[in-house]
Amino acid sequence: MDFNLAVFQEPRGVMRIVQFIFSICGFATITGYTGYINVVCGTLTKHTFVYPFEVIIQNISSKCSIDIVGDFSSDAKFFVTTGVLSMLYSLAIMVVYTKLDKMYKSNPKIPLIDFVITVIMAVLWLSSSAAWANGLTGLKTDTTLDSSKCQNCTITTSSYTTLNISVIFGFLNFFLWASDLWFLYKETSWFQGNQRQTGDGV
Template structure:
């Protein structure tokens, strides 16, 4: 079986390359992120969090030896389900891109002659497009809540007494913002690809024949 690389000069081949690149970028920016909340007390304490973003903190902090202030700071929020859903969508998209690109290059003749393969490709693309839009929406909501719970006004302090809570510094969420944008961009790429794949199916070809016959 000869490799047919000319498919990557066609829209369906080009779209698969773009989808593969953007899928990897989307989940990579999520799993490689490490954030922190820095409590700038007399004895500094840094709370770090990363994928899958199950933020659990129950720590006693020293606000100052002269005041004998040792309150306990608490955070209890779990965003792991949304983060895993988003990353799983990216991994599924990546694996399907690799699989279908092998089909395109090694079995192109069968793809063009077997009506079932284009239909399967079309419906799988619909499925993954739905995965992207739903997981991106869920992850965008989780990220908004993550920013909220890491704000100084939300963090719970126990046993603070007359002491003043120490200032905090929170890491930037810019790379996670990018991951959300990439998620919706992936949905756009997969939804747009449906038109090119539809033209490969018998539905489009029968419609073209019917239109030609009427003329």
């Protein structure tokens, strides 16, 4: 079966490549993150937290009885699931573009399905990014401790730069999927029907 690589010279093809890459960047920045809380009260006690960020630490040190309890897994999992679905769909539709391009253009239902799924993915990116941004704020609040509550102890926490970047990637992905809708709309029978009606009217 022939491959139609010319589609990657069109906006819809280029956008799918970009979406595929940035979807991976979005969820990889979360799943690859390892945070820590270091408590020095004479000796070092180190606590780590990773995806999906169910942080439960009781008595962070033998000399400091602060407890940390925070479950941000639902927001994090929602975000990562959206990223994985985006990656898989981008890959699948690129296969359709390259191997089944004639069917894509001849069957009006396929462009409509592509358009609707892209709308859904854009909504998922917006909602999951907003949810994760809220979850990240809670994670920062719960893991940023006041060392004055523990006498003669020093508490340090890891940087959240990587997780901040993940939120940026999330909203960037929303922009990419939303901006792709115009190019996909032009492939649908809705747009082409309007164009024919306009031409007939003239």
